[in-house]
Amino acid sequence: MEPTRRFPRLTLQTELWLRQQDGEFIRTNDKLTVLSEGGCFIETSLRYPVGSTLHLRFKLPRATAPITCVVVVRNTGGGTGLGVEFTWISPEDRHQIKSFVDRQLSARP
Numbered sequence: 001m002e003p004t005r006r007f008p009r010l011t012l013q014t015e016l017w018l019r020q021q022d023g024e025f026i027r028t029n030d031k032l033t034v035l036s037e038g039g040c041f042i043e044t045s046l047r048y049p050v051g052s053t054l055h056l057r058f059k060l061p062r063a064t065a066p067i068t069c070v071v072v073v074r075n076t077g078g079g080t081g082l083g084v085e086f087t088w089i090s091p092e093d094r095h096q097i098k099s100f101v102d103r104q105l106s107a108r109p
Contacts, residue, residue, distance in 0.1 A: 007036040010101045012061070016042060019055035030081075032058050037098045039085040041077060048073050048082060056084075060100050067093045 014032050017025040034041035040058075048054065052073045059066045071084035086094070 005036070007038045007098075008101055008105055009034050009036040010104050012104075014058050014060065017057040017066070019057070025055075025057050032056075033081070035097065035101060037094060037101065039071065039074070039083065041081055041083050043081040046082075047076070050075065053087070054084065060096065063096065063100075067097065069093065 011034055012032070015027060016030045016032050017027050018030070019025050028044070030042050030044035030046065032040050033043050042056075050073050054071050054073070055069075056071055057066045057068045067089070069086050070088035072087050073082050074085050075083040077083055089097075
């Protein structure tokens with residue numbers, strides 16, 4: 001039996017930027033592929049241990065400004081990527097994600 005999720009999830013493909021040690025964000029070849037108000041799944045070949053903290057930036061389709069957030073790695077996705085939870089995200093960006101997910105899910109047949 002699959003555990004109940006706190007937030008609805010949405011599948012999408014969007015670019016991802018990762019903050020480096022010097023504080024600059026660089027675009028990666030990784031993709032954010034699942035999104036919810038509480039976190040996301042990142043398809044990546046990079047490996048981070050569970051508990052690692054990452055600084056991310058990504059843009060939702062048709063959004064004008066990127067989402068910037070801090071996440072913690074919660075699972076390693078069976079070697080295909082990282083399941084991460086948002087640990088810091090502005091209230092405005094969280095609302096933008098929630099609204100986007102709700103709109104996309106309500107538009108499905």
